[in-house]
Each structure stands twice: as C-alpha cells, then as structure tokens.
Amino acid sequence: MSPLLRITDLVLETGPAAAPVRPVSHVGFEVAHGEAFGLVGESGSGKSLTLRAVIGLLPEGVRQAGGTLELERDGAMRPYRFAEVRGRGIGMVFQEPMTALNPTMRVGDLVTAGPRARYGWSRRAARSRAVDLLAEVGMPDPKAQARMWPHQLSGGLRQRVMIAMALATEPSVLLCDEPTTALDVAVQDQILRLLHRIRTERGLSIVFVTHDLGVVRRLCDRVAVMYAGQVVETGRVEEVFTRPTHPYSAGLLRSMPTQDTPRDRPLAAIPGGQPGAGDRPEGCRFAPRCGHALPACAGLAHVLAAVPGSPSRSACIRVADLGGPPLDREALLSPLPGGTA
Amino acid sequence: MIHSGRFGFVGRRLLQAIPLTLVLLLLVFAMLKVVPGDPAMQVAGPRASAATLQAIRVQLGLDQPVWEQFLHYLGRIATGDFGTTATGSTKVGTLIASGAPVTLVLLAVSTVFTVLIAGATALLAARRPDGLVDRMINVMAAFGVGVPTFWLGIVLLAGVALPTGAFPIGGWGDTPATVLRAAVLPALALSVSVAPVLMASLRSGIVEARRSEYHAAAQAAGVRGWKLTRGFVLRNAAVPPVSLLAALTTLLLSGAVVVESTFGLPGLGLSLTQAAQNRDFNVIQGLTLVFSLAVVVVNLVGDVLVAFLDPRVMV
Numbered sequence: 001m002s003p004l005l006r007i008t009d010l011v012l013e014t015g016p017a018a019a020p021v022r023p024v025s026h027v028g029f030e031v032a033h034g035e036a037f038g039l040v041g042e043s044g045s046g047k048s049l050t051l052r053a054v055i056g057l058l059p060e061g062v063r064q065a066g067g068t069l070e071l072e073r074d075g076a077m078r079p080y081r082f083a084e085v086r087g088r089g090i091g092m093v094f095q096e097p098m099t100a101l102n103p104t105m106r107v108g109d110l111v112t113a114g115p116r117a118r119y120g121w122s123r124r125a126a127r128s129r130a131v132d133l134l135a136e137v138g139m140p141d142p143k144a145q146a147r148m149w150p151h152q153l154s155g156g157l158r159q160r161v162m163i164a165m166a167l168a169t170e171p172s173v174l175l176c177d178e179p180t181t182a183l184d185v186a187v188q189d190q191i192l193r194l195l196h197r198i199r200t201e202r203g204l205s206i207v208f209v210t211h212d213l214g215v216v217r218r219l220c221d222r223v224a225v226m227y228a229g230q231v232v233e234t235g236r237v238e239e240v241f242t243r244p245t246h247p248y249s250a251g252l253l254r255s256m257p258t259q260d261t262p263r264d265r266p267l268a269a270i271p272g273g274q275p276g277a278g279d280r281p282e283g284c285r286f287a288p289r290c291g292h293a294l295p296a297c298a299g300l301a302h303v304l305a306a307v308p309g310s311p312s313r314s315a316c317i318r319v320a321d322l323g324g325p326p327l328d329r330e331a332l333l334s335p336l337p338g339g340t341a
Numbered sequence: 342m343i344h345s346g347r348f349g350f351v352g353r354r355l356l357q358a359i360p361l362t363l364v365l366l367l368l369v370f371a372m373l374k375v376v377p378g379d380p381a382m383q384v385a386g387p388r389a390s391a392a393t394l395q396a397i398r399v400q401l402g403l404d405q406p407v408w409e410q411f412l413h414y415l416g417r418i419a420t421g422d423f424g425t426t427a428t429g430s431t432k433v434g435t436l437i438a439s440g441a442p443v444t445l446v447l448l449a450v451s452t453v454f455t456v457l458i459a460g461a462t463a464l465l466a467a468r469r470p471d472g473l474v475d476r477m478i479n480v481m482a483a484f485g486v487g488v489p490t491f492w493l494g495i496v497l498l499a500g501v502a503l504p505t506g507a508f509p510i511g512g513w514g515d516t517p518a519t520v521l522r523a524a525v526l527p528a529l530a531l532s533v534s535v536a537p538v539l540m541a542s543l544r545s546g547i548v549e550a551r552r553s554e555y556h557a558a559a560q561a562a563g564v565r566g567w568k569l570t571r572g573f574v575l576r577n578a579a580v581p582p583v584s585l586l587a588a589l590t591t592l593l594l595s596g597a598v599v600v601e602s603t604f605g606l607p608g609l610g611l612s613l614t615q616a617a618q619n620r621d622f623n624v625i626q627g628l629t630l631v632f633s634l635a636v637v638v639v640n641l642v643g644d645v646l647v648a649f650l651d652p653r654v655m656v
C-alpha cells in the first residue's frame with residue numbers, strides 16, 4: 001500500500017524556549033491509503049498533541065520544535081502547510097461533540113461551514129449537501145436535524161454531526177481523537193461501526209487516537225504504542241496484539257480485560273506510573289517500571305528498530321530475550337461485529 | 342418547529358413584561374402618595390378654607406378610594422396625560438415629547454460609540470491575552486470606569502469643542518447634521534464610562550471562543566479569516582455583552598442626566614434635574630415612569646437579541 005501521510009521526528013515543546021519541556025519527542029509514523037492507524041498509550045503519553053500537531057491545531061503554549069509532516073499529493077509525498085490541508089486533505093473529529101460543535105449555529109450550517117468557507121458554496125447549495133452528509137452519517141431524520149441546534153441532539157447524534165462536518169470537505173485522512181470516549185458504551189459501538197463503514201465506502205485513511213486497546217483491535221490495521229512522548233512499538237495489529245515486542249505493550253495487553261476475564265479477578269496492572277513530561281529518565285523511559293531492565297537500558301538511545309523474526313518495530317533492546325510464548329489474545333481477535341452502522 | 346420556538350420565546354417575554362409594567366405604574370403612582378404634604382393644600386394655598394379644600398379634593402379625585410384613584414391614573418397615562426408642571430404653564434406630556442428625541446439621539450449615538458469602542462478595543466486586547474496591548478487597554482479601561490462623567494464632559498468642552506470649533510459649546514441643533522454634531526461630545530463622555538465594562542466582557546468572550554474546541558473544529562474544517570472570526574468567535578462572544586448592554590442602560594440613563602446638564606442639552610435628563618430642584622412632582626413622576634419603561638423595553642429587546650444569538654437560552 002502506498003503511503004498517504006508521513007510524520008517524521010515530530011518534536012513538540014512547551015515552557016520557556018531556554019529550558020523547554022518536550023511532551024512529544026521524535027515521534028514518527030506512516031499511514032497508507034485506506035488504512036486505519038491506531039495511536040495508543042496511557043493518559044499523558046502525548047497522543048492528542050501528536051494528532052493536533054498533524055493539522056497544526058496545537059493548544060496555546062505548545063509549539064512544534066522539529067519534524068516533517070508530509071501528505072501524498074499527485075503521486076508524491078510533499079511537506080504541507082496547514083492552510084493547504086485543513087478542509088482539503090485532512091479532517092479531524094474531536095473527542096467531545098458537546099464542546100466541538102458551535103452552539104450558536106444550526107447543525108446544517110455547521111456541517112458545511114468548511115466547504116462554504118473554502119469553496120464559497122452558496123447557502124442554498126450547502127443546505128442540500130448538508131442533508132446528504134447527515135444522511136451518510138446515519139442521522140435518522142437529516143432534513144429536520146439540519147435545522148436543529150447542536151444542544152437539541154443526543155451525544156451520539158452530535159458525534160455523527162461532528163463526523164459529517166469533517167467529511168464535508170472530502171478529506172483523504174480523518175484524524176480521530178478518542179471520538180467515542182465521551183459516549184455510552186452502546187453508542188460507542190454505533191460510532192465505531194459508522195467510522196468503519198465510512199472508511200470502507202470512501203476509501204478513507206483514519207488515524208485513531210485512543211487508550212482503549214479493544215477499539216484499536218476492532219478498527220485498526222496498524223498501531224503505534226506511545227509511552228512518555230515516544231513511540232515504543234509499531235506494527236500490524238494482529239502482530240502487536242499476539243506477539244508484542246516491547247514490555248510496555250505486553251503490559252498494556254495483560255491489563256486489558258477480555259470476555260474470559262472473571263469479573264472479580266483484578267487485572268494485571270503495570271506497577272508505577274508514567275513519568276511526566278518534565279521528569280523523564282535518561283535512556284529507555286520505561287526502565288523504572290520494566291521487569292526486564294538492565295543497567296544498559298538507562299544509556300539507551302531511542303531507536304525504533306526492526307525486530308528479528310517479527311514484522312513489528314520496537315524500541316526495546318531486550319526484545320530478543322523477551323521470548324516466551326505468544327500472548328493468548330484470541331478472544332481479542334474476533335472480527336468487527338456484524339450489522340450496519 | 343424551531344422557528345416557533347424563537348417566536349414563542351419572544352411572545353412569552355412580551356407577556357412577562359405586562360405584569361412588570363403594571364407594578365412599575367403602581368410604584369410610580371405610589372410615589373406621589375408618599376410625598377409629604379396635602380396636594381389639595383398645595384393647589385389651594387395654605388389659607389384656604391376647609392370647604393375649599395374639600396371641593397378641590399373632590400375635583401382632584403382625592404376623596405375616592407385609592408384603587409379607584411390608581412385606575413383613574415392608568416386611564417390618564419393611557420391617553421398621555423401626565424398632568425401639568427408646577428407652574429401650570431406646560432403640560433408634562435409636552436415636556437416629555439420635546440425632551441425625548443434629544444435624549445434618544447444622545448443614547449443612540451452613545452450606544453453606537455460604546456459598541457465601536459468596546460468592539461475595537463476588545464479585539465485588540467484579545468489578540469494577545471496578557472500581552473502589552475492587553476494590559477494597556479486594561480489600564481485605560483479602569484481609568485474610563487473611574488473618571489467622573491461630568492468632569493470628562495467639561496474636559497471635552499474645554500479641550501476639544503473650544504479649540505477646534507468643530508462642535509458646539511453645549512446646546513442642541515435643529516437640523517439632522519447639527520443635531521448629530523451636537524451629540525458627538527456628550528455621547529462620547531457618556532460612552533467612556535460604559536464601554537470598558539462591555540469591553541471586558543467581550544474580550545474574555547473572544548479569548549474563550551478562540552480557545553474553544555468548536556473554534557479548533559472549524560479551523561480543522563478549513564474555516565479561516567473573517568468567516569472564522571465572525572461565525573466562531575464574535576457570534577459566541579457577543580452573547581454576554583448584549584445582555585450586559587441591556588443591563589447597562591440604567592447606567593447610560595443616569596449618565597445622560599449628568600451629561601445633559603453639563604452640555605446644556607434640552608433632553609429629559611435636564612428636565613429631571615430642573616424638576617428635582619423645583620420639587621416639581623408631576624414632572625418627576627412622569628419622567629420616572631418614562632425612564633423605567635425605557636429600561637423594561639431595552640431589557641426586553643436585549644433578551645430577544647440574546648435568544649437569536651444563542652438558541653440555548655430559549656427555555
């Protein structure tokens with residue numbers, strides 16, 4: 001598959017320029033045409049900042065201090081300016097549909113705000129387009145709902161509106177920052193199916209940020225595991241989920257409940273906590289929590305290297321010694337449940 | 342369905358204004374009842390006989406029960422009859438009719454100035470929150486709120502009107518052009534104390550909107566430039582200032598009373614000042630009614646405007 005989006009050596013800084021803190025350091029990944037790519041990790045690992053950096057919407061006080069961002073256009077990967085790709089190539093779905101939809105605009109106007117600004121569509125033309133888009137994302141009564149206000153809709157419907165708004169500009173990549181976290185479990189499932197359907201129908205690529213491994217398993221083809229502002233392992237989802245090549249990924253997977261996990265048995269959690277952006281250890285940042293750590297790990301330069309005998313890439317030097325049988329994650333590998341979104 | 346929501350909201354607000362207006366009328370009516378002294382004695386003079394006083398009481402309707410007097414008062418107000426001034430020379434209604442346009446123009450020009458000043462400074466200040474410009478505007482705003490309106494009026498007369506000759510030294514005009522020119526300086530004096538309050542509210546609204554997720558979502562969708570500012574910043578930021586502006590009308594009205602005296606403008610404020618000096622109760626009562634009704638109307642308009650800007654307030 002040919003690459004569509006490539007992030008290389010992304011460095012994000014906060015704080016004074018003289019003594020910056022780097023919540024994201026040298027993160028890189030590549031997303032192919034039509035691929036769903038997952039970005040997982042604990043809270044604070046830098047997933048959201050990475051995603052926002054892709055479209056240049058970093059929060060106040062965070063700046064990009066390095067890295068290349070490229071998008072495929074006319075058959076070649078080219079670095080892009082944000083103004084070129086916003087609403088034309090890259091779209092974004094936010095976590096909180098309540099706060100990400102302007103409360104003072106009607107749903108229909110909101111959905112087509114992008115193309116109206118971008119291509120100068122007339123309001124009238126935009127109206128019928130808005131109804132089409134709302135129908136595409138499965139709104140039950142698109143005509144009536146186009147005339148409603150965001151606050152009149154349920155959380156699930158609001159998230160559908162958010163997705164329609166992002167789709168309105170016909171992006172080739174959809175960035176999704178935990179788009180289901182704010183929703184009920186049943187509604188989460190509907191939104192995941194919707195994203196899966198849209199992706200198939202439109203041949204869209206998706207970058208999906210989440211801390212929920214189950215969601216990655218269901219939706220994504222490939223995954224990057226982030227820890228303390230770095231990617232520690234990346235690979236195909238089936239591989240990473242059955243034969244993780246980094247102790248952090250393995251720990252995350254062990255702490256994930258499956259259908260077979262008895263309710264009363266506590267999940268195996270990784271001891272300790274993730275270091276904050278300001279106090280990260282030298283060398284492998286996972287070392288203080290790692291059961292396999294050696295003295296050498298503290299002097300390690302961060303490199304995502306190919307793993308012998310595995311298609312994944314890992315930042316762990318002991319990957320060859322981790323060995324052991326593959327994790328029994330068969331329960332996680334069930335395909336996306338049937339039914340339409 | 343949504344439209345009926347908005348119009349239903351306006352209708353309900355109009356209905357709510359009716360009892361409020363009645364209470365206002367009752368209070369203004371009661372004003373005269375608590376004024377010390379016998380009104381009949383005031384008309385007839387201190388040496389009138391008991392019989393004369395009684396005749397005057399009957400003539401004024403003072404022998405009737407209070408609620409009947411109130412109904413009578415309502416009837417008079419409905420026909421625009423506010424009584425006569427203390428000297429008996431002029432009808433209070435005529436006084437109001439001649440003063441109202443002056444005060445209305447003054448308030449209108451001042452509102453325009455207030456909105457322009459507040460809008461421009463808020464946009465400037467919000468460009469870089471806590472930056473140098475923001476802080477300077479903040480200091481100026483604090484000064485604007487604190488400076489006495491009458492003092493500012495005198496400074497404008499002495500510092501601008503006198504040396505430039507571009508504006509009259511007080512007084513009003515008789516053509517639209519001269520009226521507007523006469524209104525500029527007093528309106529400015531009036532705006533300076535009100536605009537900072539509006540500016541602060543607008544500024545924080547703009548900063549908040551720019552930090553919001555819906556602003557980021559709009560940018561992600563490719564909305565930018567003026568469309569972004571208008572649709573995803575100003576529209577949201579305008580909601581609190583609009584209701585605030587309605588609430589500030591009382592401040593503008595009391596400011597108008599001061600400014601009209603300073604600049605010698607023949608408006609309602611000047612009439613009120615003079616009536617207060619002459620203890621002319623009919624005039625005071627009439628003007629109080631007009632001022633408080635104006636506040637009711639402006640707040641009604643403000644509520645409706647807010648509802649059109651932010652649909653969530655319609656409950």
Ligand SMILES: Nc1ncnc2c1ncn2[C@@H]1O[C@H](COP(=O)(O)OP(=O)(O)OP(=O)(O)O)[C@@H](O)[C@H]1O
Binds near residue numbers: 014047059277
């Ligand atoms: N606006 C900001 N200013 C300064 N530092 C920030 C800002 N936003 C995030 N950070 C820092 O960057 C780190 C990563 O934040 P980010 O939001 O990307 O984490 P995340 O992986 O998305 O976590 P979560 O699962 O909680 O959403 C945070 O721990 C915080 O220290």
Ligand code: SF4
Binds near residue numbers: 248286290291319
């Ligand atoms: S490099 Fe060392 S400390 Fe880091 S994960 Fe591998 S074994 Fe653990």
Ligand SMILES: [Mg+2]
Binds near residue numbers: 048
């Ligand atoms: Mg996040």
